[in-house]
Amino acid sequence: MLALSSVSAAYGSFQALFSVSLEIKRGEAVGVIGPNGAGKTTLMRVISGLIAAHEGTMTLEGRAITGLPAHQVVEQGIAHVPENRRLFPALSVEENLRIGAFIPSARARFSERLDWVYQLFPRLKERRAQLAGTMSGGEQQMCAIARALMSKPKVLLMDEPSAGLAPLVVAQVFELVRKIRAEGLTVLIVEQNVQQVLEVVDRAYLLEVGAIRLAGSAAELKQNSVIREAYMGL
Amino acid sequence: MSGSRLVAAIVLLAVLSAIPAILPPYFLHLVIQILIWSFIYTAWALMGRFGFVSFGHGAFLGVGAYVPALLWNFYGLTPWLGIPLSIIAAVLLAAVVGYPCFRRRVVGHYFALVTLALSQVVLLSLVAARDVTGGSLGFTQKAVGHSWYALQFPEKGYFYAIAVLLWLAGLAIWRWIDRGIGREALEAISEDEDAAASIGIDVMRAKMRVTIISAGLTALGGAIYGQYVMYLNPETVAGIAVSLQIVFAAIAGGVYSLLGPSVGALLTLSLTEGLRVWFGTNFIGAANTIYGILLVLCIIFMPQGIVGALQRVTLPRRAPAKANATETPQSVTRRPSSAAQ
Amino acid sequence: MDIYLLEAIINGILLGGVLALLALGLNLIFGVVDVVWICYADIVMCGMYAIYFLYAQYGVPLPLACAIAISGLAGLGVLVHVLIIAPVLRSPPLNQLLATGGLLFFLQSFATLLFGTDFRNIGVRLPVLEVATMYLSFARLIAFAISLVGAVALYFFLKRTYLGTAIRAIAQDREIVGLMGIDDRRIYLAVSAIGGALAGLAACLLALQYDVHPFIGNTFGPVIFMICVLGGLGNMIGGFIASFVISQIIAIGGYYGSTELSYVFAFTFFIVLMLIRPRGLFAP
C-alpha cells in the first residue's frame, strides 16, 4: 500500500533521516517507536510532503508520491494527524471538520463524511459549535483524527495521538485506533506509549537517530529484550 | 592608518577642496545637497543597520529644520543657539517615544508603524500651526545676506565647506559606534534581546544611546539643510514621504557599510536630478517612477544594498569577523527575535 | 448637546465605515500572508483614477465603472502578490515592508507622471440631506451603507465558504494547512485578490467624496495602518472597531480644532496607546 525506499531527509544541513525503508500493506496497522528526537515526526512529515525527501522514493499503491507537495499528497489518499493535534483553535469543531474535507473529492460528499465521522465520534457532534481550542485534550485529539478522516483517506498517519492525555483518555484513543482499523483504513502510528501501541498494531519499526534499528511483528517486539528494557521499562 | 590609506585620505581632501573652485554653481548645489543628505542617511543607518527601522526620522528632520528657522524669524535668535535647541528637541522627542517603545518591546512592524505615526504627527502639526509656520505653503527664513551670526551665506562655498565637515563628522561617528563596543552590543540585541541581556548587555541603554545619537544627528542635518535652502516645506522635511526617502536611500546604498548611505544619497539625488534634466519638467514623476522600481528590485534582489553587493563581488573573502555582515545577504535588517515568531 | 458636535460625530461614524472597509482588507492580507502592504492606500488611489477616467472621461456608466475598478484592483492585488510579495515571502518582515514601500513610491510617482498633480473630481453631485438642522452628505451615507454591506458580505464569505474557512484556518496555523489539502499559494492569491477588490470598493466610495490626486494615499494610508495596529494586526474585528474609535477622534478633533490637528490627536493617541498596549487595543 505505502512503501518507502531509502528515504533520507534533512533540516538545512542537519540530516534527520538516513535511508529509511518501510512498507505497509493494505489494512495493516504499523507502529513506529523510538526515543525523542529519533526522527519519527520527520518521517511522518516526509511521507505527507511537508518536508521534501532529498533521497529515496515513496509510493502509494504503486504510484510515486515522492516530491509531491503536501496538498497533493492528501488528494492521493494520505491523511496526517499531526503531532500536538494542531487544530485550528479559533474555528469551531465543525469548521475544523470542514477544512478536513477541503479537497474536491471530499467536499462533494461532505455531509456523508460528516455523518460517518459523527457516528464514529458522537462526542464531537455534541460539541460541533464549540471552538476547537476550548475543548479538553482528549476531545481535541478526537477532533484532529476526525478532521483527518474527513478527506476519506486510504492511509492514516498519526503522530503520537496519546501524548499529553490522561491514562483513561489514552485508553480511549487506542480504542479509537482499533475502530478505525475496523473501518478498513491502513494506519501508520507513531507512539511513545510502546506497550499500548503494540497491542493495537500488527507490526512496528524501531527508529533511532534517524535510522530503522529494528522491525518485526508486534508479538516479536513485545518479547524483544532491547525494546522491553529501553522502551517498556521491564 | 596605513600609508595607502593616508594617501587616499589626502587625495580625497584635495579633491574635496578643489570641487568648489572647479564645479559650476548648479553642480556645487547638487554636491552640497548630496553631502547633507548623506549625513542624514548615515545618521539613520546608525539605527537601521541594527534592525531598528525607524520611519520616524522625518519627524526629527522636521524638528531640526523648523525650530532654528522659527526662532530666527520670530525672535531673531541666532542659529548657533537655535540649532542646539532643535537637536535637544529632537532628542527629547526620540527619548519620549523611544523609551517606552523599547521598554514595551515594540519591535519590527510595530516599531516601524509607531515611528511612522510620529513623523505624521510632526508633519501635521507643522501644517496645523499654519499661522506660525505658513502651513503647507512653506516657510521662508528672513535673509540678511552674508552673516556668520545668522549662518547665512549666499556664496555657496561656505555651505560646501560646512557640508563636507558635517559629512566627515557623520562618517566618524558611524565608525566610532562601529568600532566601539556599541556595535557588538547592538548586534547581539538585534539577534536576540533576551540573550543579549543575559550576557550582561544593558539593552535599554544601548538602544537609547543609538536612538538619541541618530535622532540628534538627523535634526542637525535638517537644521543645516534648512539654513542652506532657506525655504522649508513640511512635505519635504517631515512626514511619511521624507521618512520613506531616508529609509530607501540608506538601504539602496547599503546600511552595513560606512559609505553605503552616502552612495545611496549620491545615486538617488543624481538620478533624480539627472532624470529631471533629461525628461524636463513635463515629466514630473518620471524620476521617482524609475526610482520606485529600482527600490523594489533592490529589496528583492540586492537586500544588502549596492555597496554591500559590490563588496560581495569584489571582496569575496574577507576576514571572518566581517564575513558576518556579508554572509546574510537575505536581510537588510536582521530579523529581530521576537518578530520571528 | 451641540448640534454641530452631533453632526461631527455622525460624520465620524460615516467616515469610520470606509476606513473599516480598508482596515478589513489590509488585515485580511496581513493575517493570511503575514505581510503589511504599506502601499494599500495607493492601490485605492489607482482605483479612484480608474473610476475618474472611465466615468468622467469616457462616459462609462458609474456602476459599470465601479465594477471595472473593483475587478481591476482585484487583478492588481494578484499582480502585486506575484511580482513583489512572493519573492520576499521568506525575507525578514521589514524587507517586506520596504518592498511594498517601494511600490508606494512607484505608484505615486507613476500616477504623477501619467496624470500630473491636478486634483480631479468625478463630478457626481449627490444631494446633502438636512436632518433636524444637521447637514449630512448623501455620498457619505451611501459610502457608509455600502461599506457595511461589504463588511457583512466578507463576514459571510469567510464564515460560510470552504475558501473562507481555509483563509481563516491559514491565519491560525500556516504550517499544517497543506495536510488539509490546501495549497497555501492559491490562498495567498485569493486573499490578495479579495484585498484588492476591497480597495476597489473603497475607491468607488471615496471617489464620490474626494478629489483624486497622486498623493491621496498619504492621506488615508497612515490612518489605516494605525487602525490596523490598534486593532491588532490581522485581527479583523479589532480593526473594525478601531476604525470607529479613530474616526471619532478625527471627527471630534476636527470639530474643536482643524483637520490637521484632529489627525495629530489621532496619531498621538495611537502612539500613546501603542506604548501602553503594544499589541493593540484588543490583545489578550
Ligand SMILES: Nc1ncnc2c1ncn2[C@@H]1O[C@H](COP(=O)(O)OP(=O)(O)O)[C@@H](O)[C@H]1O
Ligand atoms: N524544524 C526543524 N529544524 C531543525 N531541526 C529539526 C526540526 N525539527 C526537528 N529537528 C531535529 O530533527 C531530529 C528529529 O526530530 P523529530 O522528527 O521531531 O523527532 P521525534 O518526532 O522522533 O521526537 C531532532 O534532532 C530534531 O532536533
Ligand SMILES: [Mg+2]
Ligand atoms: Mg515527534
